[in-house]
Amino acid sequence: MEVDHRIRVSDGDGETTAGQGGVVGVFFARCWLRLRSVLVGLWCWVAGFARKVGRIAREDPRRVAHSLKVGLALTLVSVFYYVTPLFKGFGVSTLWAVLTVVVVMEYTVGGTLSKGLNRAFATLVAGFIAVGAHQVANRCGAQGEPILLAIFVFLLASAATFSRFIPEIKARYDYGVTIFILTFSLVAVSSYRVEELIQLAHQRFSTIVIGVLTCLCTTIFVFPVWAGEDLHKLTAGNLDKLAQFLQGIGI
Incomplete structure (x- = not known):
């Protein structure tokens, strides 16, 4: 069909x-x-x-300025990676400066300064403790070193994490404690395979300081934003609203 x-x-x-x-x-x-x-x-x-x-x-045009400042800071620290003499001095650790700019750069000068100091101090303390832990674990021989390093990482990471629940520490040093855990764990674990541990710790701390200084210079000298100025404007605005309200009800 x-x-x-x-x-x-x-x-x-x-x-x-x-x-x-x-x-x-x-x-x-x-x-x-x-x-x-x-x-x-x-x-x-x-x-x-x-x-x-x-x-x-x-x-708020300052938001555009802040975005440009972050781009400027990242461009400046990337020079240490592009220029061969600077790269030979710091090695691959130069990337830590880039990472520092990304996590430290805040909208206000005070916020950038607070996070920068937290990161630098936590990195310094964690580096010293990690090098000390490596020296102690190294005396236990090839078989005992990884076990002792694992114990150190477990104890310090647990204690530092618990300290973040303390209100005073959480309010002011929460970011610093996080960086302390990260730095100590990285340095302590890598110390088992890396021979020049002191040099590695020095390079990482130096690049972090470079990143923090770059953030501070950029946020202070290029269209700085001060938290106190915003607080003053907010207080003045609230007082004006209160005055208008009282005037409206005839007081």
């Missing part, structure tokens, strides 16, 4: 016959309509997102 694959469509004058070409045309028309709706929706989303970004930038 032969099957008729044609479709009959009414065009107003009567019934006409459309073949396979008509089906393909309808299919492509529907695909175009769907694609056009997707493109229109995407354009509306992009336009809305652009308006939102513009509004945020207009509300």
Whole structure:
């Protein structure tokens, strides 16, 4: 039995016959309509997102300045990796300066200074303790060294983590304790395979100091943002609102 694959469509004058070409045309028309709706929706989303970004930038232009400062600081510390003499002096540890800029750079000068001091001091203390732990574990022989290092890492990491639950430490030194755990664990564990441990610790601490100093110089000398200024503006604004409220109720 032969099957008729044609479709009959009414065009107003009567019934006409459309073949396979008509089906393909309808299919492509529907695909175009769907694609056009997707493109229109995407354009509306992009336009809305652009308006939102513009509004945020207009509300506080210092946000744009802060973004540029972070890019500037990262560019400056990357020079230590690109310049061959500087790279030979610090080695692969130069990347720690880049990491330091990313995690230390804050919106305000005070925030950057606080995180920078926390990171530098925690790195210094953790490095000293890790080198000492390596010297003690090294005296136990090749078999006892990894066991003793694992015990040191377990004890210090557990004690430092528990100290983060103390309100006074959590409020002011939480970031420093986190860096202490990270640095001690990295140095202590790597000391089992690395021969020049003192040199490695020195390079990492030096690059971290370079990253902190780069952040401080950038955030202080390039459009600085002081937390005290924002606090003063917020207090003044609240006082104005309170005065308007009291004036409105007739007091």
